[in-house]
Amino acid sequence: MNDETNILNEIQLDALGELLNIGMGAAAASLSTMVKQEVLLTVPVIRIVHQSKVPTQLDEAPPENVCGVKQTFNGDFSGDALLLFSETKSLSLVQAVLGDSIPLEELGEMEEEAITEIGNIILNACLSSLANIFNEHLDSQIPQYLNENLTELFSTSSNDDSFVLLLRMSFNIAEQDITGYVTFIMDLESITKISAQINKMLGI
Amino acid sequence: MPQNSILVVDDSRMSRMMLSTIIKDLHPDWLIETAEDGAAALELTKTKSFDLFTIDFNMPGMNGLELAEQLKVSFPNAKMALLTANIQDSIQKRAEAVGVQFIAKPITVEKIIAFVGA
Numbered sequence: 537m538n539d540e541t542n543i544l545n546e547i548q549l550d551a552l553g554e555l556l557n558i559g560m561g562a563a564a565a566s567l568s569t570m571v572k573q574e575v576l577l578t579v580p581v582i583r584i585v586h587q588s589k590v591p592t593q594l595d596e597a598p599p600e601n602v603c604g605v606k607q608t609f610n611g612d613f614s615g616d617a618l619l620l621f622s623e624t625k626s627l628s629l630v631q632a633v634l635g636d637s638i639p640l641e642e643l644g645e646m647e648e649e650a651i652t653e654i655g656n657i658i659l660n661a662c663l664s665s666l667a668n669i670f671n672e673h674l675d676s677q678i679p680q681y682l683n684e685n686l687t688e689l690f691s692t693s694s695n696d697d698s699f700v701l702l703l704r705m706s707f708n709i710a711e712q713d714i715t716g717y718v719t720f721i722m723d724l725e726s727i728t729k730i731s732a733q734i735n736k737m738l739g740i
Numbered sequence: 741m742p743q744n745s746i747l748v749v750d751d752s753r754m755s756r757m758m759l760s761t762i763i764k765d766l767h768p769d770w771l772i773e774t775a776e777d778g779a780a781a782l783e784l785t786k787t788k789s790f791d792l793f794t795i796d797f798n799m800p801g802m803n804g805l806e807l808a809e810q811l812k813v814s815f816p817n818a819k820m821a822l823l824t825a826n827i828q829d830s831i832q833k834r835a836e837a838v839g840v841q842f843i844a845k846p847i848t849v850e851k852i853i854a855f856v857g858a
Contacts, residue, residue: 678798
């Protein structure tokens with residue numbers, strides 16, 4: 537656990553890790569229902585880092601190109617939630633979810649829409665869990681499909697103060713060997729508001 | 741069960757396809773129509789009548805609850821369900837206030853049976 541902004545102390549980071557763990561548990565349960573297999577979750581690692589550092593901190597061997605979904609949320613705290621997969625695993629995931637219900641020749645054609653809907657379900661499960669724990673309401677925008685170079689996705693202008701609440705928590709679907717990552721991009725104001733919410737919850 | 745008509749409103753083509761397939765398997769004689777957003781759904785209901793509606797929440801234009809409120813005026817006796825990945829307590833309470841059932845995505849056969857019957 538590490539915070540470059542020093543907004544969150546060790547206890548708050550630990551609490552946030554546990555909350556996101558619950559959120560990702562809900563997300564993994566949704567994914568498990570979709571793929572009809574067990575989904576294994578790694579222990580969450582929480583870091584708050586500048587956006588530009590995400591590619592090197594996402595994984596020991598981060599994928600060069602990623603596909604996934606961005607979901608913008610607004611409420612007491614706001615930001616973008618991202619679900620990312622290695623580009624090479626995208627079609628395997630779609631196949632795991634849709635199974636035999638869609639003819640093989642139509643799978644590729646459905647890939648973008650299917651990934652968008654899978655991301656919508658996973659990110660909303662996680663965001664809804666957080667909103668419910670904080671007793672807040674978050675408005676989610678329409679999910680956007682991403683297919684980009686990882687470094688370019690997190691590149692920012694020099695005056696950008698957007699930090700990333702990097703939840704390095706990968707989930708693994710054993711039969712397909714698919715690993716996904718979830719990150720939250722928020723500005724300092726939103727991270728400060730989350731800090732206040734955690735204090736309220738912990739009675740600090 | 742007598743023949744029914746159902747309108748599936750969802751901006752995701754995957755969801756529309758999955759729902760249509762499940763409902764068709766359960767009730768091959770039902771009339772199943774789909775719409776990709778609230779505006780398309782309202783346009784369709786100008787000329788067609790429906791007994792049941794499944795409605796996504798997060799869609800371009802009006803959201804699913806805004807659509808359900810409008811549909812309730814034209815179809816006061818229709819059975820409606822908000823079918824969404826947005827499983828926040830606040831959304832579930834709003835669905836209850838509007839008088840629509842709440843079904844959490846992901847879509848499963850069991851959840852759809854509970855709504856449309858086997």
